[in-house]
Amino acid sequence: MPSPARLPVALIQMSCSSDPAKNLRKAIDQIAKAARRGAKLVCLPELFRSLYFCQKQDYACFDLAEPIPGPTTKVLAAAAKKHKITLVSSLFEKRTGGLYHNTAVVFGPDGKTLGIYRKMHIPDDPGFNEKFYFTPGDTGFEPIDTPVGKLGVLVCWDQWYPEAARLMALRGAQILIYPTAIGWARGEKKDVCHTQRSAWQTIQRSHAIANGLFVLSINRTGWEKDLNFWGTSFVSNPFGKVMAEASHSREEIIHSSLDLKETTSTRQHWPFLRDRRIDAYGGLDQRFLNS
Numbered sequence: 384m385p386s387p388a389r390l391p392v393a394l395i396q397m398s399c400s401s402d403p404a405k406n407l408r409k410a411i412d413q414i415a416k417a418a419r420r421g422a423k424l425v426c427l428p429e430l431f432r433s434l435y436f437c438q439k440q441d442y443a444c445f446d447l448a449e450p451i452p453g454p455t456t457k458v459l460a461a462a463a464k465k466h467k468i469t470l471v472s473s474l475f476e477k478r479t480g481g482l483y484h485n486t487a488v489v490f491g492p493d494g495k496t497l498g499i500y501r502k503m504h505i506p507d508d509p510g511f512n513e514k515f516y517f518t519p520g521d522t523g524f525e526p527i528d529t530p531v532g533k534l535g536v537l538v539c540w541d542q543w544y545p546e547a548a549r550l551m552a553l554r555g556a557q558i559l560i561y562p563t564a565i566g567w568a569r570g571e572k573k574d575v576c577h578t579q580r581s582a583w584q585t586i587q588r589s590h591a592i593a594n595g596l597f598v599l600s601i602n603r604t605g606w607e608k609d610l611n612f613w614g615t616s617f618v619s620n621p622f623g624k625v626m627a628e629a630s631h632s633r634e635e636i637i638h639s640s641l642d643l644k645e646t647t648s649t650r651q652h653w654p655f656l657r658d659r660r661i662d663a664y665g666g667l668d669q670r671f672l673n674s
Contacts, residue, residue: 390531390641392424393417396616396629398605403432403447407455411462417636418466424531426471428603428616429539429564430485433475438608440515448477451499456488464494469529471536473562475516476501485517487536487562489527498527502538503547510568510610513540524550532557532643535596539563542587542600546667552594552656557643559590563602566612580613580631588623595621595650597641604632621649 395413399406410431417425430436432455436444449455455474463470469491476486485502501520505513524547526533535556541547542561551559565583567576584600591598597620604614617628618639627639650656666672 388642388644390424390643391421392426392599392618392639392641393420393422394426394599394601394616394618394627394629394637395428396602396604396614396637397428397431397634398612399431399434399603399607401434406432407458411458413636414462414468414470415466417638418468420636420638422468422638424469424471424529424558425466426560426599426601427473427562428601429473429562430475431473431603434607435564435603435610435612437513437516438510438610440512444516445477445483448475448483450478451476451486451488452496456490456496459488460490460494460496463490463492467492469497469531469534471534471560471562473538482518483516484520485513485538486520487538487560489529489534489536491529497529498525498536500525500527500536500538502541504540504544506540524554526551526554526556535559537561539565542583542590545590545593548590548594548596552596556596557646558597558599558641559587559594561587561598561600563600563616564612565602566607566610569609569611576613580615583613584615584617584625588619588625591619591621592623592653593655595646595653595655597621597643597646602629604629604634621645 476484487500489497491497501522503520507514526535533555535551601616603612614631618626627637629637
């Protein structure tokens with residue numbers, strides 16, 4: 384699909400409560416605000432409809448999941464249509480009993496679902512018990528065609544993997560988008576917190592540089608039990624320069640304007656794709672190589 388020369392984007396950084404209906408209303412209000420300021424692409428954080436329930440293993444949390452299409456997608460689709468925007472959202476998807484995904488859904492300005500992406504890399508760490516809830520995705524790393532360009536939508540833990548970003552880029556993605564829920568554990572030392580957040584932003588900026596793409600990363604903010612979500616949602620250009628960045632502790636909408644022609648000019652000056660040694664990369668499909 385054709386894309387505009389300059390694309391106004393908005394990232395909605397929000398805190399979440401235990402009330403899914405309240406969280407959805409807040410998201411809809413923020414979408415409206417972003418659209419009034421001219422955004423044509425609006426992005427929500429990971430699993431915005433609830434608290435980050437993966438801090439614990441609790442079968443009752445499966446009740447938060449919904450089918451796609453379902454009640455929440457109906458509301459989000461209506462918002463996209465009302466404001467004539469492309470909307471990237473994140474949902475806890477129920478395909479059937481015992482089969483659940485962490486899924487991004489993209490809606491077009493006509494309210495239609497343009498595509499979904501099911502999170503491929505599923506973490507299992509203290510405070511991030513996602514393997515208890517989510518089946519790894521089966522949609523592959525396929526960009527989603529939209530009126531504002533080809534979007535390489537990935538989710539949170541995917542952001543640490545250069546393979547995911549590269550495959551999206553090789554398949555034509557113009558923008559990498561990472562709905563996210565990441566934060567500091569209660570009691571961590573301040574210098575450790577700063578190091579973690581810096582690494583998080585650095586790895587995503589490196590995907591922008593290595594692939595000559597824009598990167599949009601959308602995090603939640605606020606304390607939820609033992610996690611302090613560090614916000615810092617940001618937009619990076621294809622050189623890895625941060626064009627817009629949110630605070631670590633406030634709810635806010637950050638806006639930026641992307642010149643999608645920068646992908647071509649950046650790749651002409653830094654032709655990483657040209658110089659890839661695809662004849663010498665055997666083994667990248669292996670878990671570990673011990674020579």
